[in-house]
Amino acid sequence: MGICQAFLLELSDAKSKPATLPSMRVRILGSAAGGGFPQWNCACPNCRALRAGTLRGKARTQAQIAISSDLRSWFLLGASPDLRAQIEGTPELHPCEHPGQAALRQSPIAGVVLANADLDHVVGLLLLRELQPLQVYATHSIRRILKEDNSMFAMLQRVPGQLAWNELVPGTMFPLRDPAGEDSGLRCRALSLAARYPAYVAASRQSELVPGQASLGLFVESPSGKRLAYLPAVPQIDDVLLKELGSSDVLLFDGTFWSDDELIRIQGSEGNPQTAQQMGHVPVSSPEGSLSKLAGLRRPRRIYVHINNSNPMLNEDGPEYRQVREAGWEIAEDRWQFDL
Ligand SMILES: [Zn+2]
Numbered sequence: 001m002g003i004c005q006a007f008l009l010e011l012s013d014a015k016s017k018p019a020t021l022p023s024m025r026v027r028i029l030g031s032a033a034g035g036g037f038p039q040w041n042c043a044c045p046n047c048r049a050l051r052a053g054t055l056r057g058k059a060r061t062q063a064q065i066a067i068s069s070d071l072r073s074w075f076l077l078g079a080s081p082d083l084r085a086q087i088e089g090t091p092e093l094h095p096c097e098h099p100g101q102a103a104l105r106q107s108p109i110a111g112v113v114l115a116n117a118d119l120d121h122v123v124g125l126l127l128l129r130e131l132q133p134l135q136v137y138a139t140h141s142i143r144r145i146l147k148e149d150n151s152m153f154a155m156l157q158r159v160p161g162q163l164a165w166n167e168l169v170p171g172t173m174f175p176l177r178d179p180a181g182e183d184s185g186l187r188c189r190a191l192s193l194a195a196r197y198p199a200y201v202a203a204s205r206q207s208e209l210v211p212g213q214a215s216l217g218l219f220v221e222s223p224s225g226k227r228l229a230y231l232p233a234v235p236q237i238d239d240v241l242l243k244e245l246g247s248s249d250v251l252l253f254d255g256t257f258w259s260d261d262e263l264i265r266i267q268g269s270e271g272n273p274q275t276a277q278q279m280g281h282v283p284v285s286s287p288e289g290s291l292s293k294l295a296g297l298r299r300p301r302r303i304y305v306h307i308n309n310s311n312p313m314l315n316e317d318g319p320e321y322r323q324v325r326e327a328g329w330e331i332a333e334d335r336w337q338f339d340l
Helices: 005-016 047-053 082-086 119-128 140-149 151-157 239-246 262-267 319-324
Strands: 025-031 063-066 074-077 109-113 134-138 161-169 172-176 183-194 215-221 229-233 248-254 301-305 334-337
Touching: 025 082, 074 151, 082 119, 109 119, 109 172, 119 151, 134 140, 134 172, 140 151, 140 161, 183 239, 215 239
Parallel strands: 074 109, 109 134, 134 161, 229 248, 248 301
Antiparallel strands: 025 063, 025 334, 063 074, 172 183, 183 215, 215 229
């Protein structure tokens, strides 16, 4: 077994065509909100119809993005609970030997950037133990929640040189480096979006955390200056955010809920469901929703991600799906990839 098969394939592709390697490849490994689609305990119309095989729509795993500038080192945006299957389903992310290096544990995954501490965004970190060196980029507050309050994360730092935490400061650009410290050429910057921490963070701890470090939008710049925006949880759309989005080339945006009262309508009062806004998500529809608020954006390719199983736009025969597509938006599916 020689060097990565996936990389060899890319090289032979590049030889047969004049094309060079992309300056950033983006793979959408998962496109659903927490719980996935269908969700294990959900009998909403979407989940029921998908299980019955009567829905024109796709099953989806929990949101997960991977990016690379050289197709050898990959960085994950978030770490989903479905990460193990998502890695196995993606040949580029399989471990491989490199010439001159003896170690057998050679994952191409170099690091992880965390946008928030939601379970569907961080639990996958625990699946990346097994003594794999990794760089993790997170705000000071998110690091405290995971490291100081959740002792399981100590498994990621059993030996020196295993996982390196890098403090991410919102507003400040930083390079994504592999575990050996080599610069990937990718640059990342985070924008503070919300002061809301997940419900599992105790009130006493919340009072010690910095509000602006809770939930972020991530902007990744390729070596050629193209910008990817990844915002899986957006509580409101203001002028600062609009400006940032307008200068991006591809936008992966919060498509969690279609309407503010979506969960309440599905669940009734059972389980005390919250509105989309209470959960930190601007809905897709309504005058205050993203479809309307972002209608003026011309530059970026616009793609909804982090889609909850209850969202009617998952039904490709429905009026909501048609409305989104006619407005120029795409609805992300697992295993999509593109270059920018
Ligand atoms: Zn459902």
